[in-house]
Amino acid sequence: MLRTARKPGDASYVFKAEPAQVVVKECAGGAWKARTEAVTTWSAGGKSGIAFGGARYEVKSLPASAPACKGNSPCMRLATVPDGKTDATRTIYLAH
Amino acid sequence: MEETPPKKxxxxxxxxxxxxxxxxxxxxxxxxxxxxxxxxxxxxxxxxYTKKLQAYEQVGKAVGDLLVVPHDEQLWISAGDTLAFDSCLERFRTCYWGVLPLVEDSAVETAMIQFKDMARFYRRGENDYHDLAREGMSLMNACNKSLENH
Structure with a gap:
């Protein structure tokens, strides 16, 4: 199970291997609202990763020295594959 | 004898x-x-074709400038060179938003997005120089193919 660091404006993602799913908690109306999404794998154009909530993410393992990891190891980054220039890349950092 | 009328x-x-x-x-x-x-x-x-070539040359220059900003021995961005990197990144973003949309095809657009993201990851110290150089080469190859297929 991996969980992201929590701060105002962030969402919390709790991944489970079996069954492959993620519980996404987002702040809405002053309260945390949770939803569960199924996690699938994808592969296209020589790239691969996981997909959930209608978005495809590339997965990269980052060194603990990376600023975003704050010394945590293992540390992983999920980055969305943008669909067009104006589609901002969403990045999720995961750490134990 | 009766006369026949002349044929019309x-x-x-x-x-x-x-x-x-x-x-x-x-x-x-x-x-x-x-x-x-x-x-x-x-x-x-x-x-x-001429406009495309000029635009891709500008992109090539911006990518080249980013790739020659010094990195440390572990291939991470040098802390002392982030200002130089940011300045070069501004030039790339000008191409990204101002020049390329007029001439780029979908393959170049995708490569531009990937390089922009990789430059950001490299700037944050999440990806090393090899990753940035690889995306830079992919972008220039996409530009090259775009010119060939024009």
């Missing part, structure tokens, strides 16, 4: 001659218009 004959040659003239003029006009249209298209294509 029509002189078609009088009608055919102007018709042929009109037809000739029409075909000539069509050929002229068609030729002009073709040349106009060719001129537009040549002009677009």
């Amino acid at each position: 004959t029509t002189d078609y040659s009088k009608a055919v001659a102007p018709l042929l003239t009109v037809l000739g003029i029409s075909v000539g006009a069509w050929q002229f218009t068609s030729q002009m249209s073709h040349e106009s298209k060719m001129e537009f294509s040549r002009s677009m």
Whole structure:
């Protein structure tokens, strides 16, 4: 199970291997609202990763020295594959 | 003996001659218009190729400038060179938003997005120099193919 660091404006993602799913908690109306999404794998154009909530993410393992990891190891980054220039890349950092 | 009325004959040659003239003029006009249209298209294509080449050269320069910003021995961005990197990144973003949208095809657009993201990851110290260089080469290859297929 991996969980992201929590701060105002962030969402919390709790991944489970079996069954492959993620519980996404987002702040809405002053309260945390949770939803569960199924996690699938994808592969296209020589790239691969996981997909959930209608978005495809590339997965990269980052060194603990990376600023975003704050010394945590293992540390992983999920980055969305943008669909067009104006589609901002969403990045999720995961750490134990 | 009864006289037979003279047969009415029509002189078609009088009608055919102007018709042929009109037809000739029409075909000539069509050929002229068609030729002009073709040349106009060719001129537009040549002009677009030149603009594409100039835009891709600008991108190449911006990518090259980013890749020559020094990195440390572990191939991470040097802390002392982030200002230089940011300045070069501004130039790349100008190409990204201001120059390329006029000429790029979908493969170049995808490569531009991937390089922009990789530059950001490299700047944060999440990806190393090899990753940035690889995306830079992919982008330039996409530009090259785009010119070849023009």
